[in-house]
Amino acid sequence: MIITDEQIREEILAAIAENRVMLFMKGTPEMPRCGFSAQTVNCLRGAGADFAAMDILPDPRIRQQLSAHSNWPTIPQLFVDGELVGGCDIVTELYESGQLAELVQPKAA
Amino acid sequence: MADTAEIETLLQDALPGAQISVSDMHGGDHLFAHVTAPQFDGLSLIAQHKLVYAPVQHLIDDGTIHALKIKTEVAT
Numbered sequence A: 001m002i003i004t005d006e007q008i009r010e011e012i013l014a015a016i017a018e019n020r021v022m023l024f025m026k027g028t029p030e031m032p033r034c035g036f037s038a039q040t041v042n043c044l045r046g047a048g049a050d051f052a053a054m055d056i057l058p059d060p061r062i063r064q065q066l067s068a069h070s071n072w073p074t075i076p077q078l079f080v081d082g083e084l085v086g087g088c089d090i091v092t093e094l095y096e097s098g099q100l101a102e103l104v105q106p107k108a109a
Numbered sequence B: 001m002a003d004t005a006e007i008e009t010l011l012q013d014a015l016p017g018a019q020i021s022v023s024d025m026h027g028g029d030h031l032f033a034h035v036t037a038p039q040f041d042g043l044s045l046i047a048q049h050k051l052v053y054a055p056v057q058h059l060i061d062d063g064t065i066h067a068l069k070i071k072t073e074v075a076t
Helices: A003-020 A035-046 A062-071 A087-097 A099-104 B002-012 B045-061
Strands: A021-025 A052-055 A078-081 A083-086 B019-026 B030-037 B067-073
Touching: A003 A052, A003 A099, A003 B030, A021 A035, A021 A087, A021 B045, A035 A087, A035 A099, A052 A099, A078 A087, A078 A099, A083 B045, A087 B067, B002 B030, B002 B045, B030 B045, B045 B067
Parallel strands: A021 A052, B030 B067
Antiparallel strands: A021 A078, A078 A083, B019 B030
């Protein structure tokens, strides 16, 4: 089966729309394939975040389509409520200042 | 190998009045940019970092810069 660029783009947009806290990373939270992705996962866990993750490595077009959408060059990329929050540096800075925990807190019903 | 002075100039031109320091963290292509700029006032961190990426994007695209760690502060 041939997967088109458009299908990949739709997968990405759906993941961002359906998951309040969505991380695009190299590898998986259980087995990160990059130190920056690993550090970002650690920050999210430290902040008590309930998050979904997508591995961008299986197809190079995932990263191309993601960066085209976010206008952000590097991986990982964290989205909260559909908005790009940042990569490893920003997530780490927000974690250390305590703002990440606030940001990823489940919204009161 | 990236030229840190050249990158400082690119950032300086893009962010007039900013205090900029670019250093090599590792291997000549893993760089750290510390930028304190008045232009960051009122912007989210992501928007601040995008202002730093934009002037050097072509060097990231062509592989001159492999990784750019960014620390931004709002100039007061």
